[in-house]
Amino acid sequence: MTTLGEMFDNHDTRPFEERVAEVVAIVREAADFAGVDYGLHAMFETMCRARNEAEFDQAYDQLIVTMSQNTSLVLQGATRGGQPTND
Secondary structure (H helix, E strand, O other): OOHHHHHHOOOOOHHHHHHHHHHHHHHHHOOOOOOHHHHHHHHHEEEEOOOHHHHHHHHHHHHHEEEEEEEHHHHHHHHHOOOOOOO
């Protein structure tokens, strides 16, 4: 798990809110949340509403793990020539 503290070097003195805003902007740009399922979008919104680093770290980790799992399922389905499966 990557934490918010690890995303920035020790010389970054910006407050929590500014560092979170930067990460949220990067994640929002990298992932298209417009057409995704409600669960993934809800995880993203939870990350955006984090009130402290511990909440942010937990929400970010959950979002990244879920996105990775979803990507793996899609890729497995593509290599099998069909729809993703949960096996």
